[in-house]
Amino acid sequence: MGKADEITPFPQEYVELESKMEKYKSAYEGMCKVAQKFIYSNNYEPAIQESVMNVVSKVNESITKRNSVSTGDKNSDRTLHMMMATTTMQCGEMLPENEIFGEALKNYAFALEKVSSARDEMDDQIALKFLAPFMNTLDGTFQIAAKARKAAQKARLELDTVKSRLRQSSNDKIEMLSQELKLAEEQFNLNVEDAILHMKAVTENPDLLKQLNDMIEAQLNFFKKSYEALNALII
Known part of the structure; x- marks a missing residue:
């Protein structure tokens, strides 16, 4: 194929959407990274490029494990809050029975268990309702x-190549190349329209705000439950 002498410009809408989509991609990737860091900072450090299936699988596995562990199981220190709760309870039990400070430590431990449970719930909700959909969009749309x-x-x-060949062609090939040019232009227009449609699916995703709201709501519920658990201890 000959080298094209000129480049056919894309429509302005296409150019603007192309730039906009790249910015959305950066925003999606940034939010996925920070969400993974946030929800797993309490447990383990995952690979940043974990797949959607891995994220969902780990959340489901986490829920199953928590449901199978009894409330008083001191070996279930899966989170920092639960580890602190266990240690605090052990410290309280070291003191003589009915000792005021010892009882205060035990009550604090029970409150920390509630905070830990709330944190688990928040992490699961963010992973399932925000992180997984965002990663699915990156991997799909x-x-x-x-x-x-x-x-x-x-x-x-291909269109530019046909144009170049037409300009350099002899008279006996003009008709044939003109037909090729027409077909190439039609194909170009079809592909541009298709690309615009798919780029709009990215930049005009109606679920974006709902997914962000789900993450905010999960955090709000965590802070609310944590406040209630700890505030009850204040004398």
Whole structure:
């Protein structure tokens, strides 16, 4: 194929969406990274590029394990709050029975267990309702849009090549190349429209605000339950 002498411009809408989509991609990736760091900072350090299935699988595994462990099981220190609760309870039990400070430590330990449970619930909700959907969009909608953009770029290259051949052709090939040009233009327009459609699916996702709201609500519930548990101890 001959080298094209000029580059056919993409429509302004396409150009603007392309730039907008890249910014959305950076925002998605940034939120996925910080969400993973946030919800797992209390437990373990996951790979930043964990798949959606791994995230959901670990959340389900976490819930199953918690449901199978009795409330008083001191070996279930899965979180920092629970570890602190266990240690605090042990310290309280070291003191003589009915000692005021010892009883205060035990009550504090019970409150920390409630905080730990609330933290687990928050992490699970963020993972399932925010992180998993965001990662699914990155692995799905963004990838589809990226492929559509590549198809549009390929169609533009083929169109420019036909244009170049037509300019350099002899008279006996003009009719044939003109027909090729028409087909190439049609294909280019179709691919551009398809890419625009898929890029809009990324930038106009109606679920974005709901997913962000779900994360905010999960945090709000955690802080509310933590406040209630700890505030009850204040004399």
